[in-house]
Amino acid sequence: MDEGLNALRERIEAAYIASGNALGWRFLMSPPAVLDGAQVAFIGLNPGGSVRPSEHAEFAMGAGSAYALESWAGHPPGCSPLQREVLLLFDRIGVAPDTVLAGNLVPFRSRDWGGLRNRKNALRFGGELWRDVLARAGCTLIVTMGAVVTDTIAPMLGCDRSMTRPIGWGKVKGVQSTFVGGTLVGLPHLSRYRVISRPQCSAPLEALFGTYWQ
Template sequence: MRPAEIENAIQLAYETRLRQNPSGRPLGWRLLYSPCRVLDGARVAFVGLNPGGTTIDPDHGVFSSERGSAYRKEVENWGASSQLQDQVLELFRRLNVPPEEVLAGNLVPFRSPSEDTLENAPGAIEFGRTLWAEILKTARPSLVVSMGATANREVAQLLGVNDVKSYPVGWGNYTASRGRFSDGTWIGLPHLSRFAIMKRAPSQAALAELFRGLDTV
């Protein structure tokens, strides 16, 4: 699918959701936190579940972030969520990839204040799987990192991941996952907004093992 086709598909699906829930509050949608060019090819993909928050910032990208990676604070100011920006940028640094070159986005483009408040979550997730099947087929990343339990489950299923192993992350009993798919490696992380492991000293040895060999994928 071309970018215009992807954007049209999302907008049509979003408008359908609004018609099905006319009493709901329109919260908009958002797909990529990177420039549109990453859809043509990227070594690394980073996928979360869906955009959060309760408001639409008109200065933020919708389909893509053409001013640069939205995880950079000089591009977007996320206020209370700035820790997530810090954590994700540290992830990209560990993977030795410029943030603007990462295919970074949301499996489900529709915004909700939390995962629990995502309207018709099964339908939204199914739409996201269909969308990202096309996106990943074109971009062909050799490393796909997802974040959060639901995104991890759905992305691993979408990629057909096998040989999955669990790795402690140095935070109680919490773990990350690593597995293989036909074109490369998948990593599933706990949600970095709640588990700030990327810069946490007690987690570094565990993360070194989890990401071993992936800075040159």
């Protein structure tokens, strides 16, 4: 691992220790190569679970995508509901999973978001971390999953959070905005709202993603 990646890893480790959380941390769902030149970013909130899986890498995958290769919640690899939605999303926007800058806004694991200690400080750290990571990568499409992530990333990029569109799921809406050099799309959390696989959402999602949707 080069000096820049080591420094990034040490930055996360130090913040994790200071946070008071005790279930470990996880940053990228992809190999570290995505930090340099990935065209697409996909950012979730934080790693969930009540245990620290020994088989899950902390900083980044050695190869491949965690969404495709790992077994989550007792499902075969790549087959948990969230993994299936995310993989279908990647397919619809025409990117290989292991080329996406996919990771967690807050790297610290918790059973659920409410159970994370020092959430305010964790969000501040996550925002600062991803500001630097996104500037390094230069992604042209950034997809955020969940309102907390969108509300953190959008102002950082200078995006208008109020630019919402229906996505075919009742009153639930997506966010579409632009920043210098690219587009931000904000989605609801795909484990609860499986909009990617829902036929009624296909046309609204095409409108939301524009030319990125295939």
